Amino acid sequence: MAEDKGPADIAARFADAWNRHDMAAFAALFHPDASFVNRFGTYWRGVGQIVAGHVPIHETIYSDSTLTNEVADVDVISADAAILHIWSRLDAGAAHPAGPHRVDTMILAVVTRREGEWRIQALENVTLVNPRTGEPILRD
Protein backbone atom coordinates (compact mmCIF):
# COMPACT_ATOMS: atom_id res chain seq x y z
CA MET A 1 0.00 0.00 0.00
CA ALA A 2 1.17 3.49 -0.77
CA GLU A 3 2.02 5.49 2.29
CA ASP A 4 0.70 8.99 2.90
CA LYS A 5 3.63 11.06 1.68
CA GLY A 6 3.64 14.80 2.13
CA PRO A 7 2.89 17.21 -0.72
CA ALA A 8 6.51 18.26 -1.25
CA ASP A 9 7.60 14.68 -1.95
CA ILE A 10 5.97 15.05 -5.35
CA ALA A 11 9.04 16.92 -6.61
CA ALA A 12 11.43 14.05 -5.90
CA ARG A 13 8.97 11.44 -7.12
CA PHE A 14 8.53 13.42 -10.35
CA ALA A 15 12.29 13.50 -10.97
CA ASP A 16 12.65 9.82 -10.09
CA ALA A 17 9.93 8.77 -12.53
CA TRP A 18 11.42 11.01 -15.22
CA ASN A 19 14.93 9.69 -14.77
CA ARG A 20 13.78 6.09 -14.97
CA HIS A 21 11.59 7.06 -17.95
CA ASP A 22 8.92 5.12 -16.10
CA MET A 23 5.59 6.28 -17.49
CA ALA A 24 3.57 4.21 -15.01
CA ALA A 25 5.32 5.93 -12.09
CA PHE A 26 4.91 9.24 -13.91
CA ALA A 27 1.17 8.65 -14.36
CA ALA A 28 0.84 7.88 -10.64
CA LEU A 29 1.93 11.44 -9.82
CA PHE A 30 -1.32 12.87 -11.17
CA HIS A 31 -4.98 12.81 -10.25
CA PRO A 32 -7.13 11.46 -13.12
CA ASP A 33 -8.46 14.95 -13.94
CA ALA A 34 -5.15 16.79 -13.52
CA SER A 35 -4.00 19.52 -15.89
CA PHE A 36 -0.48 20.09 -17.21
CA VAL A 37 0.87 23.11 -19.11
CA ASN A 38 4.40 22.50 -20.32
CA ARG A 39 7.11 25.09 -20.92
CA PHE A 40 5.89 25.66 -24.47
CA GLY A 41 2.39 26.45 -23.29
CA THR A 42 0.97 23.12 -24.45
CA TYR A 43 -2.07 22.33 -22.35
CA TRP A 44 -3.09 18.81 -21.43
CA ARG A 45 -6.13 17.76 -19.44
CA GLY A 46 -6.35 14.40 -17.72
CA VAL A 47 -3.61 11.95 -16.85
CA GLY A 48 -4.13 10.16 -20.16
CA GLN A 49 -3.23 13.26 -22.18
CA ILE A 50 -0.40 14.14 -19.82
CA VAL A 51 1.24 10.74 -20.19
CA ALA A 52 0.58 10.60 -23.94
CA GLY A 53 2.32 13.95 -24.23
CA HIS A 54 5.40 12.68 -22.44
CA VAL A 55 5.79 9.18 -23.88
CA PRO A 56 7.21 10.33 -27.25
CA ILE A 57 9.90 12.55 -25.75
CA HIS A 58 11.02 9.85 -23.33
CA GLU A 59 11.37 7.50 -26.29
CA THR A 60 13.38 9.98 -28.34
CA ILE A 61 14.94 13.35 -27.50
CA TYR A 62 14.86 12.93 -23.71
CA SER A 63 15.52 9.18 -23.56
CA ASP A 64 18.86 9.86 -21.86
CA SER A 65 17.90 13.08 -20.07
CA THR A 66 18.22 13.70 -16.35
CA LEU A 67 15.87 15.86 -14.32
CA THR A 68 16.79 17.45 -11.00
CA ASN A 69 14.07 19.05 -8.89
CA GLU A 70 14.54 21.39 -5.95
CA VAL A 71 11.53 22.53 -3.93
CA ALA A 72 11.73 26.30 -3.63
CA ASP A 73 8.77 26.67 -1.31
CA VAL A 74 5.49 25.15 -0.21
CA ASP A 75 2.36 27.21 0.41
CA VAL A 76 -0.33 25.41 2.33
CA ILE A 77 -3.86 26.07 1.08
CA SER A 78 -5.58 23.65 3.43
CA ALA A 79 -4.98 20.29 5.09
CA ASP A 80 -5.51 18.67 1.70
CA ALA A 81 -4.04 21.18 -0.75
CA ALA A 82 -0.73 22.91 -1.23
CA ILE A 83 1.15 24.95 -3.81
CA LEU A 84 4.73 24.03 -4.70
CA HIS A 85 7.35 25.98 -6.55
CA ILE A 86 10.01 23.68 -7.93
CA TRP A 87 13.27 24.77 -9.53
CA SER A 88 13.74 22.14 -12.20
CA ARG A 89 16.88 21.39 -14.19
CA LEU A 90 16.75 19.24 -17.30
CA ASP A 91 20.03 17.90 -18.63
CA ALA A 92 19.51 16.64 -22.15
CA GLY A 93 21.92 14.04 -23.44
CA ALA A 94 23.31 12.86 -26.74
CA ALA A 95 19.90 11.63 -27.85
CA HIS A 96 18.73 15.21 -28.31
CA PRO A 97 19.18 16.63 -31.83
CA ALA A 98 20.79 19.73 -30.32
CA GLY A 99 23.24 17.58 -28.37
CA PRO A 100 23.78 17.69 -24.63
CA HIS A 101 22.46 20.86 -23.09
CA ARG A 102 20.68 22.14 -20.03
CA VAL A 103 17.34 23.86 -19.49
CA ASP A 104 16.30 25.46 -16.21
CA THR A 105 12.62 25.93 -15.50
CA MET A 106 10.26 26.89 -12.69
CA ILE A 107 7.35 24.56 -12.00
CA LEU A 108 4.21 25.71 -10.21
CA ALA A 109 2.31 22.65 -8.97
CA VAL A 110 -0.95 22.42 -7.07
CA VAL A 111 -1.00 19.15 -5.14
CA THR A 112 -4.09 17.85 -3.43
CA ARG A 113 -4.80 14.85 -1.23
CA ARG A 114 -7.61 12.48 -2.10
CA GLU A 115 -8.17 9.27 -0.17
CA GLY A 116 -4.84 9.75 1.55
CA GLU A 117 -2.83 10.21 -1.64
CA TRP A 118 -1.08 13.46 -2.54
CA ARG A 119 -1.05 13.89 -6.29
CA ILE A 120 -0.72 16.74 -8.74
CA GLN A 121 -3.96 18.55 -9.54
CA ALA A 122 -2.46 21.21 -11.79
CA LEU A 123 1.03 21.98 -13.02
CA GLU A 124 2.57 24.67 -15.19
CA ASN A 125 6.17 25.05 -16.22
CA VAL A 126 8.14 27.96 -17.64
CA THR A 127 11.69 28.20 -18.97
CA LEU A 128 13.97 30.72 -17.30
CA VAL A 129 14.74 33.26 -20.01
CA ASN A 130 16.46 36.62 -20.20
CA PRO A 131 13.61 38.94 -21.23
CA ARG A 132 15.99 41.24 -23.12
CA THR A 133 17.73 38.61 -25.21
CA GLY A 134 15.40 35.62 -25.18
CA GLU A 135 18.36 33.46 -24.18
CA PRO A 136 17.84 30.73 -21.57
CA ILE A 137 19.11 31.49 -18.09
CA LEU A 138 20.98 28.90 -16.05
CA ARG A 139 20.62 29.28 -12.32
CA ASP A 140 24.21 28.52 -11.37
Place this chain on the structure above:
Amino acid sequence: MAEDKGPADIAARFADAWNRHDMAAFAALFHPDASFVNRFGTYWRGVGQIVAGHVPIHETIYSDSTLTNEVADVDVISADAAILHIWSRLDAGAAHPAGPHRVDTMILAVVTRREGEWRIQALENVTLVNPRTGEPILRD
Protein backbone atom coordinates in the same frame (compact mmCIF):
# COMPACT_ATOMS: atom_id res chain seq x y z
CA MET B 1 -17.51 47.50 0.54
CA ALA B 2 -16.16 45.01 -1.93
CA GLU B 3 -18.66 42.39 -2.92
CA ASP B 4 -17.88 38.69 -2.81
CA LYS B 5 -16.99 38.09 -6.43
CA GLY B 6 -16.37 34.58 -7.69
CA PRO B 7 -12.90 33.21 -8.34
CA ALA B 8 -13.15 33.42 -12.14
CA ASP B 9 -13.77 37.17 -12.01
CA ILE B 10 -10.07 37.57 -11.26
CA ALA B 11 -9.29 37.16 -14.96
CA ALA B 12 -11.37 40.15 -16.04
CA ARG B 13 -10.26 42.25 -13.09
CA PHE B 14 -6.63 41.47 -13.97
CA ALA B 15 -7.10 42.62 -17.56
CA ASP B 16 -8.99 45.72 -16.47
CA ALA B 17 -6.25 46.78 -14.04
CA TRP B 18 -3.60 46.09 -16.68
CA ASN B 19 -5.37 48.07 -19.37
CA ARG B 20 -5.83 51.07 -17.10
CA HIS B 21 -2.21 50.62 -15.96
CA ASP B 22 -3.68 51.02 -12.49
CA MET B 23 -1.16 49.56 -10.09
CA ALA B 24 -3.42 50.02 -7.07
CA ALA B 25 -6.13 47.94 -8.73
CA PHE B 26 -3.45 45.48 -9.83
CA ALA B 27 -2.15 45.14 -6.26
CA ALA B 28 -5.67 44.48 -5.02
CA LEU B 29 -5.79 41.28 -7.11
CA PHE B 30 -3.25 39.58 -4.85
CA HIS B 31 -3.08 38.34 -1.30
CA PRO B 32 -0.21 39.97 0.62
CA ASP B 33 1.88 36.77 0.50
CA ALA B 34 1.06 35.84 -3.11
CA SER B 35 3.64 34.52 -5.55
CA PHE B 36 4.02 35.40 -9.22
CA VAL B 37 6.20 33.71 -11.85
CA ASN B 38 6.16 35.62 -15.10
CA ARG B 39 6.63 34.23 -18.60
CA PHE B 40 10.41 34.62 -18.34
CA GLY B 41 10.51 32.57 -15.15
CA THR B 42 11.10 35.58 -12.91
CA TYR B 43 9.81 34.74 -9.47
CA TRP B 44 8.31 37.33 -7.15
CA ARG B 45 7.04 36.74 -3.63
CA GLY B 46 4.62 39.10 -1.96
CA VAL B 47 2.39 41.76 -3.46
CA GLY B 48 5.11 44.38 -2.97
CA GLN B 49 7.53 42.53 -5.23
CA ILE B 50 4.80 41.68 -7.71
CA VAL B 51 3.77 45.31 -8.12
CA ALA B 52 7.37 46.55 -8.14
CA GLY B 53 8.06 44.10 -10.94
CA HIS B 54 5.19 45.45 -13.02
CA VAL B 55 5.46 49.22 -12.43
CA PRO B 56 8.48 49.72 -14.75
CA ILE B 57 6.93 47.93 -17.72
CA HIS B 58 3.66 49.82 -17.38
CA GLU B 59 5.66 53.06 -17.42
CA THR B 60 7.65 52.08 -20.51
CA ILE B 61 7.34 49.18 -22.96
CA TYR B 62 3.76 48.21 -22.04
CA SER B 63 2.43 51.70 -21.31
CA ASP B 64 0.11 51.40 -24.34
CA SER B 65 -0.41 47.65 -24.24
CA THR B 66 -3.75 45.89 -24.07
CA LEU B 67 -4.38 42.61 -22.28
CA THR B 68 -7.28 40.29 -23.09
CA ASN B 69 -8.03 37.40 -20.76
CA GLU B 70 -10.24 34.40 -21.46
CA VAL B 71 -10.94 31.87 -18.73
CA ALA B 72 -10.26 28.41 -20.15
CA ASP B 73 -11.46 26.49 -17.13
CA VAL B 74 -11.96 26.59 -13.40
CA ASP B 75 -11.08 23.69 -11.10
CA VAL B 76 -12.59 23.93 -7.66
CA ILE B 77 -10.26 22.81 -4.86
CA SER B 78 -12.59 23.71 -2.01
CA ALA B 79 -15.19 26.33 -1.10
CA ASP B 80 -12.35 28.80 -0.67
CA ALA B 81 -9.84 27.79 -3.33
CA ALA B 82 -9.86 27.30 -7.08
CA ILE B 83 -7.47 26.85 -9.98
CA LEU B 84 -7.91 28.96 -13.11
CA HIS B 85 -6.42 28.54 -16.55
CA ILE B 86 -6.52 31.80 -18.45
CA TRP B 87 -5.69 32.25 -22.12
CA SER B 88 -4.06 35.67 -22.12
CA ARG B 89 -3.29 37.88 -25.11
CA LEU B 90 -0.98 40.85 -24.80
CA ASP B 91 -1.04 43.38 -27.60
CA ALA B 92 2.02 45.60 -27.33
CA GLY B 93 1.82 49.04 -28.89
CA ALA B 94 4.16 51.61 -30.36
CA ALA B 95 5.81 52.18 -26.97
CA HIS B 96 7.52 48.79 -27.24
CA PRO B 97 11.01 48.86 -28.78
CA ALA B 98 10.00 45.99 -31.06
CA GLY B 99 6.93 47.91 -32.20
CA PRO B 100 3.37 46.66 -32.07
CA HIS B 101 3.18 42.91 -31.67
CA ARG B 102 1.22 40.23 -29.92
CA VAL B 103 2.11 37.61 -27.34
CA ASP B 104 -0.20 34.75 -26.34
CA THR B 105 0.31 33.10 -22.99
CA MET B 106 -1.35 30.62 -20.63
CA ILE B 107 -1.79 31.70 -17.03
CA LEU B 108 -2.24 29.21 -14.21
CA ALA B 109 -3.65 31.01 -11.18
CA VAL B 110 -4.56 29.69 -7.77
CA VAL B 111 -7.18 31.94 -6.23
CA THR B 112 -8.25 31.70 -2.62
CA ARG B 113 -10.88 33.43 -0.53
CA ARG B 114 -9.93 35.11 2.71
CA GLU B 115 -12.41 37.18 4.68
CA GLY B 116 -14.81 37.04 1.76
CA GLU B 117 -12.31 38.28 -0.83
CA TRP B 118 -11.11 36.16 -3.73
CA ARG B 119 -7.53 37.06 -4.58
CA ILE B 120 -4.62 35.43 -6.32
CA GLN B 121 -2.49 33.21 -4.09
CA ALA B 122 -0.11 32.01 -6.80
CA LEU B 123 0.23 32.66 -10.51
CA GLU B 124 2.53 31.42 -13.24
CA ASN B 125 2.57 32.40 -16.88
CA VAL B 126 4.10 30.80 -19.96
CA THR B 127 4.38 31.99 -23.55
CA LEU B 128 2.89 29.78 -26.22
CA VAL B 129 5.85 28.62 -28.30
CA ASN B 130 6.46 26.14 -31.07
CA PRO B 131 8.81 23.63 -29.43
CA ARG B 132 10.51 22.85 -32.74
CA THR B 133 11.25 26.40 -33.82
CA GLY B 134 11.07 28.46 -30.64
CA GLU B 135 8.74 30.85 -32.44
CA PRO B 136 5.75 32.27 -30.55
CA ILE B 137 2.38 30.74 -31.35
CA LEU B 138 -0.73 32.87 -31.80
CA ARG B 139 -3.98 31.15 -30.94
CA ASP B 140 -6.03 32.48 -33.82
